[in-house]
Amino acid sequence: MDLELMINSFPKLLNASIITLKLLSVSLIIGLLIGLIFAILRLNKNIFINRFAYGYSYVFRGTPLLVQIFIIYFGLGQIEYLRSTFLWIILKEPYWCAIIAFALNTGAYTSEILRSAFQTIKPGMIEAGKSLGIPSKIIFYKIQIPIAIRQSLPAYGNEIILMMKGTSLASTVTLMDLTGVAKYIISTTFKPIEVFIVAGGIYLFMTFIIHNVIKFLEKRYGFSQ
Amino acid sequence: MNIFKKTIFSVLASLLIIGNVSASDKIKIGTEGAYPPWNSKDASGKLIGFEVELAWSLCRYMGKQCTIVEQDWDGMIPALIMRKFDAIMAGMSITAERQKAISFSQGYADEVASLAVMKGSDLEGIDTPEGVNLTLGGSTVNKALKTLTSALAGKTVCTQTATIHQNFLESGDVGKINLRTYKTQDEVNLDLASGRCDVALAAAVAFTDYSEKSGKPVVLVGPTFSGGAFGNGVGVGIRKDDTELLKSFNKAINQARKNGDISRIATKWFGFDASM
Numbered sequence: 200m201d202l203e204l205m206i207n208s209f210p211k212l213l214n215a216s217i218i219t220l221k222l223l224s225v226s227l228i229i230g231l232l233i234g235l236i237f238a239i240l241r242l243n244k245n246i247f248i249n250r251f252a253y254g255y256s257y258v259f260r261g262t263p264l265l266v267q268i269f270i271i272y273f274g275l276g277q278i279e280y281l282r283s284t285f286l287w288i289i290l291k292e293p294y295w296c297a298i299i300a301f302a303l304n305t306g307a308y309t310s311e312i313l314r315s316a317f318q319t320i321k322p323g324m325i326e327a328g329k330s331l332g333i334p335s336k337i338i339f340y341k342i343q344i345p346i347a348i349r350q351s352l353p354a355y356g357n358e359i360i361l362m363m364k365g366t367s368l369a370s371t372v373t374l375m376d377l378t379g380v381a382k383y384i385i386s387t388t389f390k391p392i393e394v395f396i397v398a399g400g401i402y403l404f405m406t407f408i409i410h411n412v413i414k415f416l417e418k419r420y421g422f423s424q
Numbered sequence: 425m426n427i428f429k430k431t432i433f434s435v436l437a438s439l440l441i442i443g444n445v446s447a448s449d450k451i452k453i454g455t456e457g458a459y460p461p462w463n464s465k466d467a468s469g470k471l472i473g474f475e476v477e478l479a480w481s482l483c484r485y486m487g488k489q490c491t492i493v494e495q496d497w498d499g500m501i502p503a504l505i506m507r508k509f510d511a512i513m514a515g516m517s518i519t520a521e522r523q524k525a526i527s528f529s530q531g532y533a534d535e536v537a538s539l540a541v542m543k544g545s546d547l548e549g550i551d552t553p554e555g556v557n558l559t560l561g562g563s564t565v566n567k568a569l570k571t572l573t574s575a576l577a578g579k580t581v582c583t584q585t586a587t588i589h590q591n592f593l594e595s596g597d598v599g600k601i602n603l604r605t606y607k608t609q610d611e612v613n614l615d616l617a618s619g620r621c622d623v624a625l626a627a628a629v630a631f632t633d634y635s636e637k638s639g640k641p642v643v644l645v646g647p648t649f650s651g652g653a654f655g656n657g658v659g660v661g662i663r664k665d666d667t668e669l670l671k672s673f674n675k676a677i678n679q680a681r682k683n684g685d686i687s688r689i690a691t692k693w694f695g696f697d698a699s700m
Contacts, residue, residue, distance in 0.1 A: 273614055273615075277614070277618065282618065282619060287619075291619070291620055293604075293620075373582075373604045373606055383585070383605075385502065386585055386586030386590075389501040389502050389505065389525040390502070
């Protein structure tokens with residue numbers, strides 16, 4: 200064990216975890232928005248809208264994240280027509296390709312989490328709202344959405360942790376995130392165990408923080424039934 | 425019946441022991457299989473290339489039974505140290521940095537590095553001497569590096585990770601550039617063609633090989649590089665404590681060179697004699 204290397208690489212890896220956190224937070228925000236929209240579409244009675252939303256979540260939950268990143272980064276880069284459009288400004292950058300892949304992936308899972316949360320809302324609550332004469336739009340925004348968010352907190356916390364670990368795949372499209380920098384240090388020192396232990400420790404610490412924040416939120420906003 | 429079982433068991437056990445005795449005659453050689461024409465894979469997934477053929481030849485000279493295994497480039501040296509295989513033949517240049525971790529046999533081939541762009545790039549007309557040997561230095565080399573520094577400023581330069589090419593680009597010889605590193609040379613080629621990379625650096629043959637096979641208009645620009653950060657030729661990487669194997673590889677390379685095997689195989693795969 201090369202302890203000196205572990206100590207020396209720690210600040211570099213810590214610095215790289217800022218990119219990891221950036222990738223995570225931006226893709227989670229976009230993903231939550233996508234998830235919410237598609238969860239609502241899934242509850243739509245129109246069969247086409249419903250099937251479209253189901254298809255999206257089916258495809259993105261059914262294929263590996265690595266494959267999705269490669270298709271978006273290397274695959275779309277092969278289409279000559281795309282390179283002449285404004286889309287290329289975004290797709291040219293590995294950072295945005297990674298964000299698009301992560302957001303679409305987590306969006307698919309989030310839509311499923313939210314959909315099942317909507318479906319667990321007891322009809323009695325909606326009926327109670329209706330009996331008080333509250334318009335159904337207000338019932339949706341003020342009753343159904345808050346309850347759904349509370350219901351989905353534990354599952355969503357899991358999704359955040361999974362996504363945090365998923366961001367390590369950004370290093371495959373040249374981004375220097377935590378894993379990317381770890382690999383870089385290994386490429387000059389040839390000592391993978393030491394460096395990956397430190398990188399793993401930082402990932403574990405991030406999981407610890409996320410886990411506790413979710414636990415706190417669950418306690419604060421949760422209700423016992 | 426019991427005696428019968430015991431006999432079979434002891435026969436099997438002795439076979440295992442005999443197998444172990446000859447184990448030193450069996451070696452595993454690690455290669456990347458993704459850096460044509462040095463080493464690559466054919467359509468059926470079989471390893472081919474200059475180093476694969478040379479490895480078989482060297483093994484015949486050493487009188488050893490060889491197996492060639494595949495290993496990702498960025499894990500090549502750690503895998504050797506962890507005894508996943510006994511020797512590296514993967515277009516790996518002999519550099520001082522790598523020699524801190526492993527030993528190298530004498531060089532068996534050498535090949536210059538070059539920058540490449542897509543046809544039509546503004547870097548195409550860059551005015552530098554044909555070749556730059558960083559070890560020699562001098563005013564021509566300094567002038568060439570200066571020209572490159574201003575030409576590459578603000579450009580995205582791509583190369584494979586953990587290579588001599590990355591070392592050179594990070595050495596500051598060409599100033600501060602926007603460097604992007606990839607796991608494989610294939611990915612560098614893809615992003616050069618797509619336009620994400622303005623310019624790429626690798627062994628010159630890696631680009632000409634890609635250009636030929638893909639039909640993409642890849643053009644070599646600037647000088648060819650050698651010496652300095654580019655190391656002293658390509659050799660067989662061997663664990664530091666494995667001095668016996670190092671000796672037999674050096675001897676085999678001498679014999680193969682004398683008999684013209686290295687230059688014959690090199691000419692076959694590179695189109696010119698890259699042996700040394």
